Amino acid sequence: MKIVVLGSSGSAESANRACSSYLVNSEIVIDAGPGSYKNFLKYGGNPLKIKYFLISHLHGDHFFDIGAFFWGMSYYGRTEPVTVIGPKGVKDAFDSLIKFANTPRTFMRFDVQYIEIEPGKNIELGSLKLNTESGKHSVQDVAYRLGSLCYTGDTSPNERIVRLCKKASLLIHESTGFAENEEYLNSVGHSSARQAANEALQANVKKLLLTHIPPSISNQTAKMKAEAVKIFKETIIAKDLLELEI
Numbered sequence: 001m002k003i004v005v006l007g008s009s010g011s012a013e014s015a016n017r018a019c020s021s022y023l024v025n026s027e028i029v030i031d032a033g034p035g036s037y038k039n040f041l042k043y044g045g046n047p048l049k050i051k052y053f054l055i056s057h058l059h060g061d062h063f064f065d066i067g068a069f070f071w072g073m074s075y076y077g078r079t080e081p082v083t084v085i086g087p088k089g090v091k092d093a094f095d096s097l098i099k100f101a102n103t104p105r106t107f108m109r110f111d112v113q114y115i116e117i118e119p120g121k122n123i124e125l126g127s128l129k130l131n132t133e134s135g136k137h138s139v140q141d142v143a144y145r146l147g148s149l150c151y152t153g154d155t156s157p158n159e160r161i162v163r164l165c166k167k168a169s170l171l172i173h174e175s176t177g178f179a180e181n182e183e184y185l186n187s188v189g190h191s192s193a194r195q196a197a198n199e200a201l202q203a204n205v206k207k208l209l210l211t212h213i214p215p216s217i218s219n220q221t222a223k224m225k226a227e228a229v230k231i232f233k234e235t236i237i238a239k240d241l242l243e244l245e246i
């Protein structure tokens with residue numbers, strides 16, 4: 001399984017980071033934050049090859065580039081349908097985005113199939129097997145497990161994530177700040193690097209990728225890594241276009 005980080009920022013983009021997005025095996029896009037489509041092209045991604053979008057939750061930093069992806073896919077002549085999987089409301093949100101962009105339906109010559117999932121349910125779509133759990137955020141957040149890869153979306157620490165991610169090869173966990181701000185971070189449904197490392201330890205995963213690093217601390221990755229490795233040694237800090245094989 002090959003994972004490419006298309007966006008490693010949280011809340012807003014920074015000069016060097018697009019917002020949350022990860023490409024799996026060139027055909028699954030997990031979250032589509034602002035700037036991610038450009039990174040998808042920089043990596044050499046092919047808009048005709050995308051089969052699934054998995055959306056964790058409906059905050060802009062996780063889906064605003066869906067319009068860019070849809071337009072790009074249309075521009076390159078896509079006719080194959082695509083499937084969007086996400087929390088309740090994802091269909092309305094994306095339909096509205098397309099509607100307000102005044103995109104003529106004839107321009108988009110591919111169908112979009114929506115699957116709104118109840119976190120905790122597992123789904124199987126052909127070769128794609130998904131386990132899901134509910135994150136703990138200010139809106140419904142869906143954490144995904146695809147085989148040995150887990151992605152939290154935005155969440156404060158909770159036992160559901162640990163359960164979902166047991167013995168995964170790679171846990172992509174949000175890390176929105178440091179231990180010194182945990183009380184605030186948790187109150188708004190986020191985790192510190194220390195807490196993400198603790199989740200990785202409890203879940204007994206092989207590797208932890210810390211991501212969703214907001215612009216205000218984008219250049220403090222050494223501090224973030226130091227905080228995490230004290231608890232979980234196999235920690236990597238995400239950066240855009242980082243490639244990982246599991």
Ligand SMILES: [Zn+2]
Pocket residue numbers: 010011020059061062154212
């Ligand atoms: Zn976010």
